[in-house]
Amino acid sequence: MAFKTDIEIARAATKLPIQEIGAKLGISSDDLLPYGHDKAKVSQSFINSVQGNKNGKLVLVTAINPTPAGEGKTTTTVGLGDGLNRIGRKAAVCIREASLGPNFGMKGGAAGGGNAQVVPMEEMNLHFTGDFHAITSAHNLLSAMIDNHIYWGNELEIDTRRVVWRRVLDMNDRALRTITASLGGVANGFPREAGFDITVASEVMAILCLANNLEDLQKRLGDMIVAYRRDRTPIYARDIKADGAMTVLLKDAMQPNLVQTLENNPAFVHGGPFANIAHGCNSVIATTTALKLADFVVTEAGFGADLGAEKFLNIKCRKAGLAPSCVVVVATVRAMKMNGGVAKADLGAENVDAVKKGCPNLGRHIENVKSFGVPVVVAINHFVTDTDAEVQAVKDFVSEHGSEAILSRHWELGSEGSAELATRVAEIADADMANFAPIYPDDMSLFDKIDTIAKRIYRADEVLMDQKLRNQLKDWEAQGYGNLPVCMAKTQYSFTTDPERRGAPTGFSVPVREVRLSAGAGFVIAICGEIMTMPGLPRVPSAEAIKLNADGDVEGLF
Incomplete structure (x- = not known):
């Protein structure tokens, strides 16, 4: 029996005008900002108006x-x-x-x-x-403003060896994981090591997905740590004066x-x-x-x-x-x-x-x-x-x-x-059977939160973490970030950090090779094993099969 492809089914769909879809939820056409006939954004004023609903x-x-x-x-x-x-x-x-x-x-x-x-x-x-493009642009505006600040005298005394804000791109491109920026002489700034993550790994993406409104968005953007001085004190996005312009770029997104x-x-x-x-x-x-x-x-x-x-x-x-x-x-x-x-x-x-x-x-x-x-x-x-x-x-x-x-x-x-x-x-x-509670409290130490997830969720025997990283976690706790939850960066294919170990393995350790503070998003990232924050393309990428047909329709998406 031959089945239609996903894209063939989707193309044959009978779609209603987006205003009719909004009406099913009580959203008037005045509160929808249409992008064509079949998609729209919901206005912030409408969102504000329904906060009293059950x-x-x-x-x-x-x-x-x-x-x-x-x-x-x-x-x-x-x-x-x-x-x-x-x-x-x-x-x-x-x-x-x-x-x-x-x-x-x-x-x-x-x-x-x-x-x-x-x-x-x-x-x-x-x-x-265009949401992801807006996030990419806002993120990279901050990147440009950091390097521009350094170029014009570095009033904030940024240690160029400790710029932790990387650039982003919404594409799998392993060649950009680690780069050298500002080559080419005096006119281009001070050369330093830099790199790219994929846009979906950006702290700006995380903030957009956790913020309650535009005011909360701007505050969180300002709270992001982008670099450190030689004395290891942090420099925030608000110090670069980038949070306002970034919020403008993200207003519609x-x-x-x-x-x-x-x-x-x-x-x-x-x-x-x-x-x-x-x-x-x-x-x-x-x-x-x-x-x-x-x-x-x-x-x-x-x-x-x-x-x-x-x-x-x-x-x-x-x-x-x-x-x-x-x-x-x-x-x-x-x-x-x-x-x-x-x-x-x-x-x-x-x-x-x-x-x-x-x-x-x-x-x-x-x-x-x-x-x-x-x-x-x-x-x-x-x-x-x-x-x-x-x-x-x-x-x-x-x-x-x-x-x-x-x-x-x-x-x-x-x-x-x-x-x-x-x-x-x-x-x-x-039946209201749920009695939900997170598995660790806010006031647990950052290492113990990582350890709790590794042992209770992955069923690992232990977490392997260098003393340098443990000290970093303690420093963040001393700076007031100890109550943040932790975000584990790990392979999706296994409970372990080895993507080949399927099933329900036991008798393994979870190595943490890096920790990052997402102060704006409000969590600490623990990077485990060989996980990459900028993926690469496979030997035969799906892009090879994506094209326009003779009728101008897209083929190959799935």
């Missing part, structure tokens, strides 16, 4: 560790949102924007798949409303984007920090606005629950005062078989034993999420090659872990295929 129920969608077999977390998020609307519950979806880097690299886009997608798919996966699913249900798509090198959640302002407008808000956190869900629960919920009513962990039979040792080429053949062997990865994620005091449902994202016996093996395993697994066929059938999952999620949320 909050709806928040549902988080997370997943097992990703494998090349695919899990379909965004697809499930969209499918569940459509399913809730199908059963008569007023629901909105909140997901992240796509980064051009992985889009043209290996991961692909971020609009869902099959019959559970957000549209317009092409625009969402490319330039969309700060407003959430409203689009629609294939079934014409509302979806907010806003912000996009990576989950392995940043905190991996869509913006606070989009999520909190949606909660004021819908009875249910379905949102996702990037990659597996050890990264995305942990950061959603420990960072985003802590900072924004959010509490999920239910968490959905997405798994596939195919991924269970890969965790059980089956090669990708052999996934089509029934192998119940491999499914059982791979299930401990899922079991660990269930236990971890439950440790936050939130009820868990497993969504088995259906693939056509799944057999009844394989699906039943997953259901039996999940039942033994005190949860339930529901087969969801939203990719194939849209909301018709996710109605059962939606019904159960709504029942759990309505």
Whole structure:
């Protein structure tokens, strides 16, 4: 049986004018700032006007560790949102924007798949409303102003060896990870080592996704540490006098984007920090606005629950005062078989034993999420090659872990295929069973927070950290940053820092090779193992297959 590609399905969608989508949430056309016919930003004045509304129920969608077999977390998020609307519950979806880097690299886009997608798919996966370009520009304006300050006399006495603010680009480009800037003589400034991160790793991105309004945005931007003097005292973005102009560049990007699913249900798509090198959640302002407008808000956190869900629960919920009513962990039979040792080429053949062997990865994620005091449902994202016996093996395993697994066929059938999952999620949320709490308190030491995550979430034996880094953490505590949460930068493919170790490994250590203070965003980053904050392209990047066809339509996006 031949299936249409995601982009073919998206292109054939019957989209409603964005004003009609806004009307479903009570947003008047005057409060929408349209970008074409099918996407719009929601005005800050409207957002301010609904703050007195009662909050709806928040549902988080997370997943097992990703494998090349695919899990379909965004697809499930969209499918569940459509399913809730199908059963008569007023629901909105909140997901992240796509980064051009992985889009043209290996991961692909971020609009869902099959019959559970957000549209317009092409625009969402490319330039969309320009938010990422604005973030890139604001970030690099600060970079330019730092070097300009040094060039014109360095009144702040910046130690050029200790400029910690790097540049960014929304592309996977390993050649820019480490560069030498200001070469070419006196007219070009003072040569120094510098480098690039990908835009989604920028602290500006994290701030945009955690700020409550423009005033909060500017304060956080000003709080960013960009360099140090020779006496190691910090220099902030406000000292460079960049925070005001950066806020101007981000004024429109700060407003959430409203689009629609294939079934014409509302979806907010806003912000996009990576989950392995940043905190991996869509913006606070989009999520909190949606909660004021819908009875249910379905949102996702990037990659597996050890990264995305942990950061959603420990960072985003802590900072924004959010509490999920239910968490959905997405798994596939195919991924269970890969965790059980089956090669990708052999996934089509029934192998119940491999499914059982791979299930401990899922079991660990269930236990971890439950440790936050939130009820868990497993969504088995259906693939056509799944057999009844394989699906039943997953259901039996999940039942033994005190949860339930529901087969969801939203990719194939849209909301018709996710109605059962939606019904159960709504029942759990309505029952108010959650007793949510982060797994560490604000006043725990920074090292102990890192240690807690490594041991309780990853199940590591120990954290390996040089004394120099431990002293750095203590210095930050002495400076008043000890109450910040920690953001672990780690491979998404494993509980360990080795991407090849699938399943539920034990008997390993977590090496932390660098720590960074994101004083504006409000967290400390611990970079573990070989994780890169500027990814590279694979041997055969997706960009090679992306083109315009004879009709001028985009092909090759997924």
